[in-house]
Amino acid sequence: MIVLKLGGSVITEKNRAETLDGDALERAADAIAAARAGDAADLVVVHGGGSFGHHNASEHGVTTTEGTRDANAALDIHGAMTTLNRFVLGRLLERDVQAVPVHPFSTAHRDGDGTLDLPTGQVETMLAEGFVPVLHGDVIAHAGAGATVVSGDELVAALARALEADRIGLCSTVPGVLDDEDAVIDRIDDFETVADVLGASEATDVTGGMAGKVQTLLDLEAAASVFDLASLASFLDGENPGTTID
Ligand code: IP8
Numbered sequence: 001m002i003v004l005k006l007g008g009s010v011i012t013e014k015n016r017a018e019t020l021d022g023d024a025l026e027r028a029a030d031a032i033a034a035a036r037a038g039d040a041a042d043l044v045v046v047h048g049g050g051s052f053g054h055h056n057a058s059e060h061g062v063t064t065t066e067g068t069r070d071a072n073a074a075l076d077i078h079g080a081m082t083t084l085n086r087f088v089l090g091r092l093l094e095r096d097v098q099a100v101p102v103h104p105f106s107t108a109h110r111d112g113d114g115t116l117d118l119p120t121g122q123v124e125t126m127l128a129e130g131f132v133p134v135l136h137g138d139v140i141a142h143a144g145a146g147a148t149v150v151s152g153d154e155l156v157a158a159l160a161r162a163l164e165a166d167r168i169g170l171c172s173t174v175p176g177v178l179d180d181e182d183a184v185i186d187r188i189d190d191f192e193t194v195a196d197v198l199g200a201s202e203a204t205d206v207t208g209g210m211a212g213k214v215q216t217l218l219d220l221e222a223a224a225s226v227f228d229l230a231s232l233a234s235f236l237d238g239e240n241p242g243t244t245i246d
Contacts, residue, residue, distance in 0.1 A: 001042035001127070002236070004032075004169045005156045008050025008137070010229055011088065017055045018080060025091050027229055028171065032132075033095035035236035041166070042127045043236075044159055045088070045099070045134045048152040052084035053077055053137060057149050064154075065114060067145030074147040077139045078105050085136045092132065100131045104138040104150050112143040116150060118158040127163075135159070157216050160224075168224035169235045170213065175228045176242030177210060188245045191215055217245040 006028055013019040036043070049057075057063065060073035068074055085101055092099035108118040126133045137152040153170075160168050176184035180197045188194050191214060198211035210226075217224040225235055227242030234241050 001044070001163055001165050002167045002169060003044045003046065003156050003160045003163070003165045004236075005152050005171065006045060006047040006088070007170065007172045008048030008052070008054070008084075008152070009173045010050075010171055011047060012050030012052055012084065014050045014054075017051050018083070019051050020084070020087055021050075024229055025087065028232060029088075029091035029095050029097070031229075031233040031236060032092060033097050034233060036097050036132070040236075043132050044123060044127070044163065044165075045092075045132060046152045046155045046159065047084065047088050047134070047136050049081060049084065049137045052080040053149075056080045057139075062139065062147070062149055064149050064151060065145070067142050067148040068139075069146035074105075074139045077149070078103075081136050081138050085134060088134055088136075092134070098131045099134050100126055102126075102133045102135045104135060104140050104155060105147075108138075108140045108150060108155075110140060110142040110145075110148060110150075114142070114148075116140075116154050116158055118155065118162070120159065120162040123159065124163065153213055153216055157220060160220050160222055165222045167235075168217065168220065168222050169232075170217070170224060170226045171232050171235075172226055172228060172242075174210075174226075175231065176226050177214060177245070185243050188214060188218070188243060191218055214245060 223246040231241035
C-alpha cells in the first residue's frame with residue numbers, strides 16, 4: 001500500500017490566501033486516476049494546506065504546539081482545510097477515483113506531551129472496500145493546549161506506521177531534496193550528512209520545512225520518495241524518482 005502526500009504548495013498558490021493551483025491539482029488527479037485504472041496498490045492520499053490553513057493558523061497564533069481554546073479560530077482553520085479537501089475530492093471524483101474524506105479534527109487528538117493519536121480503523125475499512133481515503137492537515141484537540149495544528153507530514157508518518165505502508169511518496173514543489181548547488185540528492189540514509197544543506201521553507205509554514213520532513217521520514221520503516229509533480233506518475237508506477245529516504 002502507498003501513502004501519498006500532495007504538498008500544499010503543489011496544489012495551491014502558496015503565497016496568495018485561499019487560492020487553488022487548479023492546473024497542478026488537475027495534473028495530480030490525472031496521475032492518480034491513471035494509476036488507479038491499472039493494477040493499483042491500495043492508496044491513501046494526504047494533502048497539506050498551502051494557502052488554505054497556514055494563513056488562518058498564523059492569524060490565530062496556532063501551531064503544532066501553540067493551541068487555541070477559541071472554537072471559532074479552530075473552525076476557521078478547519079474550514080479552510082475542508083474547503084481545500086472538497087476541491088481535491090472533486091478533482092478525483094471527476095476522474096472516477098473513489099475518493100472519500102477523513103477529517104482529522106473529528107478522529108485524531110494529541111496527548112498532553114503532544115503525541116499524535118490517529119485511529120485508523122475507518123481508513124483500513126475504506127481501503128478494504130475499494131475507496132481512496134483523502135486526509136488533510138488540520139487542527140485537532142490537544143490535551144492541555146486546546147486545539148493545535150496537525151501537519152500532513154505527521155499524518156503521513158502515523159498512517160505509514162499504522163497501516164504498514166510499503167511506499168511513501170511526498171509530492172513537493174521541488175524535484176527532490178536539494179543540495180547546496182540545487183542538485184537532487186539521490187538517496188539519504190542519515191540526517192547528519194545532509195543537515196547543513198537543508199534550509200527552512202520561505203513562505204508562511206507553521207509546520208516546518210524540508211529538514212523536518214527528512215527527519216520524520218528517516219524514522220519510518222518504509223522507504224519514502226520526495227519528488228515533484230512531473231514525477232508523480234512514475235512514482236505511482238513503482239519507480240523511485242527524486243530523492244529516496246530510507
Ligand atoms: O501543509 C498543515 O498541513 P501541512 C495544515 O501539511 C494547517 O503542514 C491547518 C495549517
